Amino acid sequence: MQLRIFCACIFTFCIFANSLRSEDVTRPNIVYIMADDLGWADVGYNGAEFYxxxxIDALCAxxxxxxxxxPGASNCMPSRSCIMSGMYTPRTQMWTPGRMAKGNKAKMKFLVPRNSDRQGDKVFPSLGALDPSVVSVAEVLKEAGYKSAHFGKWHLGPNGQGFDINNTNGLGAGTDKRFYGNVDVAENLTTAACEFIDDHRDSPFFVYLCHWDVHTPIRARKEIVSKYSDKLSNENWTRDWNPTYAAMIEAVDTSVGRVRESLEKNGLTENTLIMFTSDNGGFSGATWCEPLKGAKGAFYEGGIRVPACVSWPKVVKPGTVCDVPITGVDIMPxxxxxxxxxxxxxxxxxxKSWAPLLSGNDVLSKRAIFWHYPLYLAGAKYNKVVPIYGTDEMYWRATPCSVIREGDWKLIQFFESDSVQLYNLNDDIGExxxxxxxxxxxxxxxxxxLKSWQSKTKATIPTTLNPDFGSVNGDRKSQRKPKSAAK
Known part of the structure; x- marks a missing residue:
């Protein structure tokens, strides 16, 4: 009898110990580091020539x-709304920073909320903040006992969405402040993040570190700019690379290194998941996105494919590669x-959770991911990739569209022309x-x-014709009569 009780106790203890080990594996600290406007081709492990x-490369390796x-969108604000909410943009109705279409209103076939006047304000909602009632990823993790801190760019409105700390410059600034072009902000944010790690090393934590770099204005510390200026002048390069932009990238890269050092110092490396990524594609005024087509704001790959890597030594084998598509709304689950x-x-x-991918299970390989954009966004330089409706003149980064990717296939639906484009990205990454x-x-x-998804998410599809379309600088007296709206 005593032996039976003893064995039962040992059995119970083993189950308890195994559950603890399992809990240790499934409850890592989580550090999410995101650059702003860093292009897919701007990191060394994706072939960056100059930067x-x-x-970041060591983290990836x-x-x-x-x-x-x-990301869930091609620019910063809606991309962040997808991360924080787990929902696609048709549900958050956050389409673009500033809420309005940007570009010449005479070149827009449809009437939409636009920055030139108030004509389209009531056509459909375009929000500038995440609804406070939305349950955020921070609030989800808080229920599981995690302490959470957001450092850096927010872009989701005045509500802190459940983070224990919201600090936009590393020095205590609130969510309404902006620090674009601040050459010290990357260091300050990193210092604050490392201090948070030091203070919470004995409990599970979530760090959401969102850099302001490398967003415009292009500014960096002079000594680092000088380093890259010398590098540019001492060799022959395929491009006239921007030394200041390169210095901004270095500021983000240094941050990644410091965070890893902090985790190592605190003995947290083994059971901390670190993810590095960007909020959208690179900016055409600062870098090149080749071999991808387009750049930030476009829905071709240059605007939406981003660098991303995950390190978690306890679970993820070094040097592994995952080709399964993942997207911003996957972060919460x-x-x-x-x-x-x-x-x-x-x-x-x-x-959907991509946690199984970390151990080589490709359960998500056949699922589809989506994007939707009902506004207009003017292009610049090589990022004029969509023509004005009815012409061959390339003017737009994006016009009202929806996108689906499933496996290697990607389809873009353009609402102005009621047409589609289809690409096999495995064979044709440059579209x-x-x-x-x-x-x-x-x-x-x-x-x-795609249409089924639009119906499910109640995606806003513009159909109201723009009375200014075809006019000269918005002068209706000189306009041509617009064609009927696409169904």
């Missing part, structure tokens, strides 16, 4: 590189699974060969799936 990212990582937290029941969660005509079956199947 130096040794710390220590874990998993995602070759097909995407992924971090919730890792933390053993429950997802909110008061709102839809559009994303040079539109296959919509040669593979109508695939185009139709993806379009039907």
């Amino acid at each position: 130096e990212t040794p710390n 220590s874990g998993m590189r995602f070759t097909s990582a995407y 992924t971090f919730a699974e890792l933390a053993g937290a429950k997802l909110p029941t008061t709102q839809p969660v559009d994303g 040079k060969n539109d296959l919509a005509q040669s593979n109508p079956e695939k185009a139709t199947a993806l379009l039907n799936q």
Whole structure:
């Protein structure tokens, strides 16, 4: 009898010990580091020629590189809303910073909220802040016992969305402050993040570190700019690279290195998941996104494909590569699974957890991901990738559109022309060969799936014709009569 009781006690203890070990693995500290406007091709591990990212490259080498990582939008504000809410933009109705279409109103076929006047304000909602009722990833993790801190760019309105700390400059500034072009802000943010790690090393924590760099204005510390100016002048390069932009990248890279050092100092490296990424593609006025087409604001790959890597030594094997597409709305369900937290029941969660990918399980390889944009955004330099409706003149970064990617296939639906473009990204990462005509079956199947998603998310699709379309500088007296709206 005593032996039986003893064995039962040992058995119970083993189960308890195993559950603790399992809990240790599934409840890592989480550090999410995001650059602003850093292009997919701007990091060394993706082939950057001029820029130096040794710390980001080392982070990548220590874990998993995602070759097909995407934000939920092609610019900063809606991208962040997807991360924080787990919802696609049709649900948050956050489309673009400033809320309005940007560009010549005479070149817009549809009437939409626009920055030139108030004509389209009431056509459909375009919000500038995340609804405070939305349950955020920080609030999800808080229910599982995590302490959370946001450092850096916010761009989601005045509400802190449940973070224990909201600090936009590393020195205590609130969510309404901006620090673009501040040459010291990357260092200050990193210092604050490292201090938070020091203070919370004995409990699970979530650090959301969002750099203001490398967003315009392009400014950096003079001594680092000088280093890259010398580098530029001492060799022959394929491009006239911007030394100041390179110095901004170095500021972000140095931050990654310092955070890793802080984790190592505190003995937290093994069971801390660190993710590095960017909020959207690179800015065409500062860098080049080749071999990708387009840049920030576009829905071609240059605007939405971003560098991303994850290190978690306890679970992720060094040097691994994942080709399965992941997107911004996946962050909430992924971090919730890792933390053993429950997802909110008061709102839809559009994303899927990519936690299984970290151990080589490609369960998400066949699921589709989506984007939607009902506004207009003028282009510049090589980022004029969409023509004015009815012409061959390239003017726009983006016009009203929806996008689906499933596996290697990507389809873009343009609402102005009621047309689609189809690309096989495995064969054509630069989106040079539109296959919509040669593979109508695939185009139709993806379009039907996209339309079903639009219906499910109640995506706003503009149909009201713009009375200023075709006029000269918005002068209606000289306008041509617009064609009927696409159905």
